[in-house]
Amino acid sequence: xxxxxxxxxxxxxxxxxxxxxxxxxxxxxxxxxxxxxxxxxxxxxxxxxxxxxxxxxxxxxxxxxxxxxxxxxxxxxxxxxxxxxxxxxxxxxxxxxxxxxxxxxxxxxxxxxxxxxxxxxxxxxxxxxxxxxxxxxxxxxxxxxxxxxxxxxxxxxxxxx
Amino acid sequence: xxxxxxxxxxxxxxxxxxxxxxxxxxxxxxxxxxxxxxxxxxxxxxxxxxxxxxxxxxxxxxxxxxxxxxxxxxxxxxxxxxxxxxxxxxxxxxxxxxxxxxxxxxxxxxxxxxxxxxxxxxxxxxxxxxxxxxxxxxxxxxxxxxxxxxxxxxxxxxxxx
DNA sequence: AGTTGGTGGTTCATATTCGAACAACCCATA
DNA sequence: TATGGGTTGTTCGAATATGAACCACCAACT
Numbered sequence: 001x002x003x004x005x006x007x008x009x010x011x012x013x014x015x016x017x018x019x020x021x022x023x024x025x026x027x028x029x030x031x032x033x034x035x036x037x038x039x040x041x042x043x044x045x046x047x048x049x050x051x052x053x054x055x056x057x058x059x060x061x062x063x064x065x066x067x068x069x070x071x072x073x074x075x076x077x078x079x080x081x082x083x084x085x086x087x088x089x090x091x092x093x094x095x096x097x098x099x100x101x102x103x104x105x106x107x108x109x110x111x112x113x114x115x116x117x118x119x120x121x122x123x124x125x126x127x128x129x130x131x132x133x134x135x136x137x138x139x140x141x142x143x144x145x146x147x148x149x150x151x152x153x154x155x156x157x158x159x160x161x
Numbered sequence: 162x163x164x165x166x167x168x169x170x171x172x173x174x175x176x177x178x179x180x181x182x183x184x185x186x187x188x189x190x191x192x193x194x195x196x197x198x199x200x201x202x203x204x205x206x207x208x209x210x211x212x213x214x215x216x217x218x219x220x221x222x223x224x225x226x227x228x229x230x231x232x233x234x235x236x237x238x239x240x241x242x243x244x245x246x247x248x249x250x251x252x253x254x255x256x257x258x259x260x261x262x263x264x265x266x267x268x269x270x271x272x273x274x275x276x277x278x279x280x281x282x283x284x285x286x287x288x289x290x291x292x293x294x295x296x297x298x299x300x301x302x303x304x305x306x307x308x309x310x311x312x313x314x315x316x317x318x319x320x321x322x
Numbered sequence: 323a324g325t326t327g328g329t330g331g332t333t334c335a336t337a338t339t340c341g342a343a344c345a346a347c348c349c350a351t352a
Numbered sequence: 353t354a355t356g357g358g359t360t361g362t363t364c365g366a367a368t369a370t371g372a373a374c375c376a377c378c379a380a381c382t
């Protein structure tokens with residue numbers, strides 16, 4: 001609690017740049033996906049995770065963690081995708097509580113079709129602009145943040161008990 | 162259009178890490194701000210930009226660009242902040258179309274009060290985990306992306322005419 | 323078997339987001 | 353000063369995102 005130091009100029013610069021870049025990226029990605037195939041970025045991430053999963057299927061809970069969205073948010077989106085025939089729901093055979101979201105062939109096609117444009121945006125605005133060093137650096141930076149956030153509970157750093 | 166190459170493994174790793182990290186960060190920031198002072202991250206960014214501006218005031222349009230949000234989105238949020246007494250609206254003296262959003266003293270106090278916790282999160286999960294090199298790298302990476310996105314219009318890379 | 327604590331998904335109310343359409347205003351030029 | 357194009361901010365409707373409340377089910381222990 002005593003360490004309420006603000007950010008230094010360079011730290012603030014990095015943080016501000018990150019914030020702007022992330023908002024702008026989201027904006028451009030959304031725009032492109034919508035124009036190309038009527039998908040949302042959220043839709044795309046869900047379809048992509050399912051596509052990469054064994055059997056093209058995942059438990060709702062696992063999927064929610066993978067795309068980093070709330071349970072209710074995922075329920076909503078999967079419902080939407082189901083209505084469009086891109087995903088199906090099955091009850092989990094090993095656990096009656098569970099629901100499996102399964103990518104349909106139509107969903108796989110839609111994903112394939114929308115991928116080139118999406119990748120083009122990600123490349124044009126980010127990936128292709130980075131040197132190999134910067135790419136490695138970004139991976140390391142983001143991985144550090146992820147492990148920090150997925151292990152720590154929340155709130156300010158606590159003392160050992 | 163011909164270059165529809167997917168991402169290499171390391172590129173995809175970097176992108177996936179970025180996506181997860183950004184979603185998680187947003188989640189944690191939101192949670193902390195809400196708990197500390199009942200502010201949204203969107204609120205915080207608006208108040209912060211106003212606080213840094215000369216005269217603590219900005220045209221709606223400039224503010225919208227600074228926080229990277231749609232015009233209608235900003236109208237909504239400023240309305241909300243005005244209702245809570247943290248921001249005031251004034252018509253711009255030099256341009257009758259314009260509206261100035263002005264940070265009130267109450268808004269400044271609220272910003273100050275919520276800042277330590279917010280910074281603590283940003284530090285704990287990101288900034289404090291980075292080496293000086295990584296911090297510089299992040300600034301450079303994000304700056305590249307920003308300039309790419311704010312100059313280029315959109316869509317796939319166009320040929321010279 | 324009966325109980326108890328915990329997990330998985332959905333439902334619900336609320337708060338935001340965005341883009342399109344709109345009205346008011348600025349300015350350069352005829 | 354009239355006109356036309358461009359800018360500014362708001363309004364409106366539709367789509368989401370979230371947390372809290374809730375029910376169904378699992379697993380361990382008595």
